[in-house]
Amino acid sequence: xxxxxxxxxxxxxxxxxxxRFLFRIIYENFLATNLQINAVNLKDxxxxxxxxxxxxxxxxxxxxxxxxxxLLAKRxxxxxxxSRTQSKLDxxxxxxxxxxxVEIKTISADFTDTTHIYKEIDKQLTGLDIGILVNxxxxxxxxxxxxxxVKNEEMYQNIINCNIFSVTNMCKIVMPGxxxxxxxxxxxxxSTASQIPSPLLTVYSASKSYVRKFSADLADEYSKYGITIQxxxxxxxxxxxSKIRSSTWMAPHPLKYVExxxxxxxxxxxxxxxxxxxxxxxxxxFLDSISPKLSxxxxxxxxxxxxxxxxxxAVH
Numbered sequence: 344x345x346x347x348x349x350x351x352x353x354x355x356x357x358x359x360x361x362x363r364f365l366f367r368i369i370y371e372n373f374l375a376t377n378l379q380i381n382a383v384n385l386k387d388x389x390x391x392x393x394x395x396x397x398x399x400x401x402x403x404x405x406x407x408x409x410x411x412x413x414l415l416a417k418r419x420x421x422x423x424x425x426s427r428t429q430s431k432l433d434x435x436x437x438x439x440x441x442x443x444x445v446e447i448k449t450i451s452a453d454f455t456d457t458t459h460i461y462k463e464i465d466k467q468l469t470g471l472d473i474g475i476l477v478n479x480x481x482x483x484x485x486x487x488x489x490x491x492x493v494k495n496e497e498m499y500q501n502i503i504n505c506n507i508f509s510v511t512n513m514c515k516i517v518m519p520g521x522x523x524x525x526x527x528x529x530x531x532x533x534s535t536a537s538q539i540p541s542p543l544l545t546v547y548s549a550s551k552s553y554v555r556k557f558s559a560d561l562a563d564e565y566s567k568y569g570i571t572i573q574x575x576x577x578x579x580x581x582x583x584x585s586k587i588r589s590s591t592w593m594a595p596h597p598l599k600y601v602e603x604x605x606x607x608x609x610x611x612x613x614x615x616x617x618x619x620x621x622x623x624x625x626x627x628x629f630l631d632s633i634s635p636k637l638s639x640x641x642x643x644x645x646x647x648x649x650x651x652x653x654x655x656x657a658v659h
Contacts, residue, residue, distance in 0.1 A: 383528055383571050383608050383609035385415065385418060385420070385474070385475060385528065385605075385608065387474075387526070406479075406580070406582040406597050407479055407532065407577065407580060407582070407597050407600065407601060408424075408426075408477070408479040409435060409597065410597035410598045410600065410601035411477050411479070411530075411601050411605075412424060412435070412439055413439060413442070413443070413598065414598070414601055414602065414605060415475065416439050416442070416443040416445045416447075417443055419443075419445065420445065420474075420475065421445050421446040421447070421448070422436075422439060422445060422446075422447050422448070423447075423448045423449075423450065423468070423471070423473070424436060424447065424448070424449045424450070425449070425450040425451075425452050425464065426449075426451070426452070427451065427452065427453045427454075428451070429449065429451040432449040432450075432451060433449065436449050448467075450463075450464060450467050452464060454480050454504060454505045454508070454509045455482070455497075455500075455501040455504050455505060456504075457504050457508050457512075461512045461516065464513075464516060465516045468516060468517065471520075472520070472524070473517050473520060473521070473527070474521075474526065474527055474528065475527070475528045475529075475530070476513060476514070476517045476518075476527070476528070476529045476530070477530045477532070478509065478510045478513055478514070478529070478530065478531045478532060478554075479532045480505050480506065480509035480510065480513075481505060481506060481532065481534075482501055482502050482505035482506060482547075483502070483544065483547045484498070484543075484544055484547060485653070486649060486650050486653030486654070487542075487543035487544055487646040487647070487649050487650045487653075488543055488650060489543060490545045490546070499546050502546050502547055502550055503546070503550055506547070506550035506551060506553070506554065507550050507553050507554070510531050510553075510554050510557065511557065514529060514531075514561065517529075518565070518570065521565075521568070521569075521570050522565065522568045522570065525568050525569040525570075526569045526570070527569070527570045527571070528570070528571045528572075528573070528608060528609075529558075529561075529570065529571070529572045529573070530573050530575055530608070531554050531557070531558045531572070531573070531574050531575070532554070532574075532575045532577065533551040533552075533554040533555045533558070533574050533575065533576045534547075534548070534551040534576055534577060534578075535576050535577065535578040535615060535620060535623070535624055536548035536551055537551040537552040537554070537555045537576060538555075538576060538624050538627075538628075539624060539627040539628070539631075539642070540627070540631070540638060540639045540642050540643075541642070541646075542639065542642060542643045542646055543643070543646040543647070543650060544646070551576075554574065555574050555576065555613065558572055558573070558574035558612070558613070559574065559612065559613060562612050571608060571609050571612075572612065573607070573608055573611070573612055573613075573614070574612065574613045574614075575604055575607075575614065575615070575616050576613070576614065576615045576616070576620075576624075577600065577604070577615060577616060577617065577620060578593070578594075578615060578617070578619075578620035578623055578624075579593065579594040580594060580595060580596075580597055580600045581594050581595065581596050581597070582597055592619055593619050593620075593623065595617065595619075600616065600617055601616075603616060603617045603618075604616025604617060627642070
């Protein structure tokens with residue numbers, strides 16, 4: 344009899360936790376985003392939205408950074424674009440200005456160089472009412488590779504400069520104005536690679552883990568000043584950088600991805616921003632809870648297959 348009672352209590356606790364888990368998923372991914380519960384009115388944060396994006400392989404003319412710029416320009420915000428190549432920045436600025444009739448400011452900067460660029464950026468941003476900062480600077484490997492087999496001696500330093508220095512320094516430049524005005528939104532873009540095992544992308548995933556931890560603690564420090572800080576952790580998105588040409592349910596078009604991700608601003612501080620990506624991370628975590636060796640073996644095999652295809656293309 345006593346054992347039956349204990350079993351009943353245990354069953355109730357497990358059932359309650361499962362229902363609670365399901366409700367949290369439904370609420371955070373569907374109810375809160377569709378009803379915009381606690382969402383931030385982005386147009387009320389300031390006149391300007393600043394986007395710092397640096398796509399090492401393909402330049403800064405597509406992808407998540409441009410999608411954010413387009414969707415916020417559509418809401419009437421002026422846009423600051425910062426990237427490496429001025430001619431490509433000019434092309435993006437001309438396109439967005441013509442489509443949405445907003446003011447665009449461009450600044451050319453190479454985020455692999457940490458010596459002079461931040462003083463120049465700070466000078467050019469002085470006096471602007473920047474309400475939104477999207478730190479989308481990012482650099483990864485050309486293809487998955489073993490840590491000691493990377494031949495490019497500068498690559499690891501460039502990844503650290505782009506993925507860590509940029510986020511830290513841009514927040515130092517832009518956030519004082521937000522603190523003074525007691526309003527603002529900062530979106531720091533990390534990666535699902537920081538949430539799951541990422542062999543053969545060791546330095547990249549570690550740098551994105553920094554972005555995630557930095558964002559979480561920064562949010563605790565500055566929420567009292569009315570600043571919303573979100574860490575976005577996308578999986579694969581169909582961009583030139585990811586080398587995915589056709590969008591799918593799991594690898595959406597950048598505009599589709601950002602449309603979904605923007606719904607989470609003010610609702611979730613740490614999110615993939617896109618339910619299929621959250622589902623993928625959940626599956627990996629579930630496998631990891633059952634057998635860490637199995638989940639890591641599967642991911643390693645996947646990375647090795649991607650590496651093999653890239654090396655074959657390089658030969659041909």
